[in-house]
Amino acid sequence: MDQNQLKLAVAAAAVEYTLSKINPDSIVGIGTGSTANCFIDLLAEHKNSFQAAVASSDASAERLRGHGIEVIELNAAAEITIYIDGADEANPHLELIKGGGAALTREKIVTAVANEFVCIADESKWVDFLGQFPLPVEVIPMARSHVARELVKLGGDPVWRENVITDNGNQILDVHHLYPVASAQALEEKINQITGVVTNGFFALKAADVLFLATQQGIVTHYPKA
Numbered sequence: 001m002d003q004n005q006l007k008l009a010v011a012a013a014a015v016e017y018t019l020s021k022i023n024p025d026s027i028v029g030i031g032t033g034s035t036a037n038c039f040i041d042l043l044a045e046h047k048n049s050f051q052a053a054v055a056s057s058d059a060s061a062e063r064l065r066g067h068g069i070e071v072i073e074l075n076a077a078a079e080i081t082i083y084i085d086g087a088d089e090a091n092p093h094l095e096l097i098k099g100g101g102a103a104l105t106r107e108k109i110v111t112a113v114a115n116e117f118v119c120i121a122d123e124s125k126w127v128d129f130l131g132q133f134p135l136p137v138e139v140i141p142m143a144r145s146h147v148a149r150e151l152v153k154l155g156g157d158p159v160w161r162e163n164v165i166t167d168n169g170n171q172i173l174d175v176h177h178l179y180p181v182a183s184a185q186a187l188e189e190k191i192n193q194i195t196g197v198v199t200n201g202f203f204a205l206k207a208a209d210v211l212f213l214a215t216q217q218g219i220v221t222h223y224p225k226a
């Protein structure tokens with residue numbers, strides 16, 4: 001199977017799992033990216049099985065609405081039953097790097113609210129240690145150079161993702177050369193303390209609850225390693 005077929009396979013598995021968790025009153029959280037798009041397209045066949053969706057980006061909201069799925073503001077959702085999203089890297093603790101699609105802040109907010117965070121990915125995303133994928137950091141535009149200098153002090157090599165403005169009107173620095181990250185939780189905390197950082201793409205302080213990984217041998221279900 002090529003990578004696209006793997007993404008479709010894992011999206012199909014996640015739809016089955018989601019259907020086992022939701023009811024017609026449920027609000028489903030939906031992530032961003034090509035794997036999340038596969039999930040959206042397959043979930044659309046079951047749009048009467050839940051009440052509405054909360055999306056982690058304007059792009060996903062538009063795709064959901066295109067399928068006739070109601071999209072509501074997070075503030076209007078009393079509860080999110082389940083949140084499904086992709087990742088750029090995942091380790092055995094189910095700590096992630098996310099934000100390749102620049103949606104990390106809204107993704108982290110929806111993750112914080114959801115009762116369960118289900119990550120879906122193809123096997124190329126599975127790593128022993130995080131950090132080969134450059135870590136996205138969303139910054140307030142006027143703080144970009146300051147944040148970049150602070151990231152250099154932490155051993156990183158930040159690169160401004162020019163021509164990208166996030167859905168929140170901010171900018172992205174991609175931090176290279178962090179590999180291998182010894183403690184993603186410690187680094188997530190440290191980077192978030194830099195003035196001007198909105199958030200960073202480590203999802204380690206709150207990791208995924210379950211990961212469905214598409215491999216050539218089939219879908220493998222991972223739970224966080226203790």
Ligand code: 5RP
Nearest residue numbers: 033034035086099100101103
């Ligand atoms: C977007 C994300 C995506 O989940 C991540 O980039 C993975 O994307 P894809 O499924 O296209 O590989 O974090 O901000």
